[in-house]
Amino acid sequence: MGFEAFWYIDLLGTFVFALSGALAAIDKRLDLFGVVVIAFVTACGGGLIRDLCIGALPPAGLVNLAYLGTVGLAVALAGFFQARLLRLAQPTLFFDAIGLGFFAAFGVHKVYSLVPDVELAVLLGVVSAVGGGVLRDILLGRVPVILSKDIYASAALVGALVQLTGELQWLPVHVSAWLGIGLCTTLRMLSLRYGWNLPAIKKAP
Amino acid sequence: MGFEAFWYIDLLGTFVFALSGALAAIDKRLDLFGVVVIAFVTACGGGLIRDLCIGALPPAGLVNLAYLGTVGLAVALAGFFQARLLRLAQPTLFFDAIGLGFFAAFGVHKVYSLVPDVELAVLLGVVSAVGGGVLRDILLGRVPVILSKDIYASAALVGALVQLTGELQWLPVHVSAWLGIGLCTTLRMLSLRYGWNLPAIKKAP
Amino acid sequence: MGFEAFWYIDLLGTFVFALSGALAAIDKRLDLFGVVVIAFVTACGGGLIRDLCIGALPPAGLVNLAYLGTVGLAVALAGFFQARLLRLAQPTLFFDAIGLGFFAAFGVHKVYSLVPDVELAVLLGVVSAVGGGVLRDILLGRVPVILSKDIYASAALVGALVQLTGELQWLPVHVSAWLGIGLCTTLRMLSLRYGWNLPAIKKAP
Numbered sequence: 384m385g386f387e388a389f390w391y392i393d394l395l396g397t398f399v400f401a402l403s404g405a406l407a408a409i410d411k412r413l414d415l416f417g418v419v420v421i422a423f424v425t426a427c428g429g430g431l432i433r434d435l436c437i438g439a440l441p442p443a444g445l446v447n448l449a450y451l452g453t454v455g456l457a458v459a460l461a462g463f464f465q466a467r468l469l470r471l472a473q474p475t476l477f478f479d480a481i482g483l484g485f486f487a488a489f490g491v492h493k494v495y496s497l498v499p500d501v502e503l504a505v506l507l508g509v510v511s512a513v514g515g516g517v518l519r520d521i522l523l524g525r526v527p528v529i530l531s532k533d534i535y536a537s538a539a540l541v542g543a544l545v546q547l548t549g550e551l552q553w554l555p556v557h558v559s560a561w562l563g564i565g566l567c568t569t570l571r572m573l574s575l576r577y578g579w580n581l582p583a584i585k586k587a588p
Numbered sequence: 589m590g591f592e593a594f595w596y597i598d599l600l601g602t603f604v605f606a607l608s609g610a611l612a613a614i615d616k617r618l619d620l621f622g623v624v625v626i627a628f629v630t631a632c633g634g635g636l637i638r639d640l641c642i643g644a645l646p647p648a649g650l651v652n653l654a655y656l657g658t659v660g661l662a663v664a665l666a667g668f669f670q671a672r673l674l675r676l677a678q679p680t681l682f683f684d685a686i687g688l689g690f691f692a693a694f695g696v697h698k699v700y701s702l703v704p705d706v707e708l709a710v711l712l713g714v715v716s717a718v719g720g721g722v723l724r725d726i727l728l729g730r731v732p733v734i735l736s737k738d739i740y741a742s743a744a745l746v747g748a749l750v751q752l753t754g755e756l757q758w759l760p761v762h763v764s765a766w767l768g769i770g771l772c773t774t775l776r777m778l779s780l781r782y783g784w785n786l787p788a789i790k791k792a793p
Numbered sequence: 794m795g796f797e798a799f800w801y802i803d804l805l806g807t808f809v810f811a812l813s814g815a816l817a818a819i820d821k822r823l824d825l826f827g828v829v830v831i832a833f834v835t836a837c838g839g840g841l842i843r844d845l846c847i848g849a850l851p852p853a854g855l856v857n858l859a860y861l862g863t864v865g866l867a868v869a870l871a872g873f874f875q876a877r878l879l880r881l882a883q884p885t886l887f888f889d890a891i892g893l894g895f896f897a898a899f900g901v902h903k904v905y906s907l908v909p910d911v912e913l914a915v916l917l918g919v920v921s922a923v924g925g926g927v928l929r930d931i932l933l934g935r936v937p938v939i940l941s942k943d944i945y946a947s948a949a950l951v952g953a954l955v956q957l958t959g960e961l962q963w964l965p966v967h968v969s970a971w972l973g974i975g976l977c978t979t980l981r982m983l984s985l986r987y988g989w990n991l992p993a994i995k996k997a998p
Contacts, residue, residue, distance in 0.1 A: 413731075414785060415786045416735070416742055421735070435640055436851055436852060437851055438850040448707055522722075522732060530826070530827030531824055583824045616941075617993055619941055619993045646847055650913050650916050652912075727931070727937060728936060
């Protein structure tokens with residue numbers, strides 16, 4: 384199994400991230416264009432930063448209509464089934480966790496294939512996974528949620544590190560990928576279930 | 589007529605965008621440096637993102653003193669004739685609408701000439717036109733206005749699509765350019781005149 | 794003396810900038826991951842934008858573990874000695890002023906060596922010095938402080954212009970560098986001592 388088989392999971396990740404962006408934008412009462420922009424940025428923004436940093440131009444998200452189409456579909460669904468989707472928070476979080484793991488693993492793979500540098504691959508793998516959400520929050524005028532709570536970026540970091548074992552050929556690359564995605568998703572879901580958080584540094588009085 | 593004749597319109601667009609940035613920054617009581625930065629980012633930020641995404645480095649706005657000079661002129665005028673300019677809202681909006689159309693058409697042309705991909709050209713054409721305003725709003729700590737109201741980015745999208753017909757040689761490129769700029773400007777002005785808005789997706793209760 | 798000798802000052806600048814980022818993030822009650830991200834962005838963000846604009850990929854800050862290690866050290870110190878560090882505001886500001894001057898001079902040198910354009914070198918020299926702080930403030934949801942008060946970016950501009958005399962071979966490059974760093978640091982410290990500010994353009998009533 385090559386990374387080609389990841390294509391559908393990639394679109395699934397894009398879809399779920401776009402959905403979360405669209406719901407946040409509707410909540411802020413943006414107009415139709417604003418909702419599409421936020422959904423697109425949430426889904427493709429992390430990969431865009433990654434591609435700019437390794438010079439993989441033009442960025443993948445801007446030249447493949449499948450991404451734009453997937454975002455359009457997510458916006459349409461968010462518009463028509465908003466109330467129902469909000470009740471589905473649990474499954475949405477599950478798909479989001481899968482998307483997180485996949486984007487982290489795929490980001491590491493793309494970066495390490497082009498520029499074989501361990502630090503770069505891990506940093507940009509995490510950026511691939513969480514960058515879109517950070518841009519979404521900046522555009523919506525709030526402090527990026529991933530900076531203040533939940534095991535989220537840390538789960539992406541675990542996924543990225545596991546995928547690295549594949550790039551370094553300690554494990555077959557498809558084993559490391561599924562292992563990384565699985566661990567990241569599991570860690571994320573467990574942290575939600577049990578309310579795990581990273582420690583905060585206590586603020587001096 | 590080649591795109592060389594567009595040079596003066598380019599500077600006019602830069603000038604008007606810089607003016608709008610400077611007025612917003614003065615309103616926020618930034619210091620002189622802050623006003624120059626916001627004016628420069630508003631005028632050149634969209635083109636900078638575009639150039640980063642197609643690898644046209646260094647970005648045009650950073651290596652041509654004409655842009656910096658135009659921004660300086662706009663800041664000087666904004667400082668000296670602020671009250672008068674605010675009364676001139678109508679003409680300012682008109683020039684802004686022309687700038688919007690031009691940046692969209694020129695953006696599509698530059699991108700398609702370097703990377704002949706239809707989706708990329710249209711997306712980055714719109715980014716050229718509206719990106720500066722988005723960065724201005726992020727720096728000033730507000731949700732980008734184009735995401736929540738008015739026919740603005742949508743007018744840029746129309747201009748970009750019309751210019752595309754020139755790039756694809758369905759129309760002579762200078763016909764498509766003037767047509768795109770004209771349509772974008774007209775659409776924008778009509779939407780202001782009659783209060784047109786894109787529909788918002790109704791927020792679930 | 795070549796620019797190799799600047800290596801330790803570079804790390805010192807990185808360290809002090811990371812420290813200021815970490816303290817700001819702790820003050821906002823971010824979690825551990827958030828504090829590391831903000832510290833890293835504050836220290837390496839300016840250089841990252843600079844490297845993207847001149848195509849020096851991958852950006853230096855992402856492929857050299859020394860930077861990440863320095864940031865980690867700064868975060869650890871910020872966590873353990875927070876109260877003491879806040880009492881040390883004066884020395885911190887002094888190191889920050891040195892970092893500012895060094896990043897401006899080093900930025901001009903790196904840019905002009907790769908793309909010998911005067912305007913680009915000066916603009917990106919200033920961006921190297923102040924870009925990280927701007928990104929920090931955007932992520933923390935506040936209007937970048939350098940846009941509204943203090944002689945800060947202007948001191949970086951002075952440092953960048955002085956370094957340019959070295960790049961243009963009007964002065965030996967190591968003379969211009971130390972002169973630029975010295976002038977920038979002095980100007981910044983004097984402005985803090987005497988409360989100097991750039992004039993603001995008076996807002997129309």
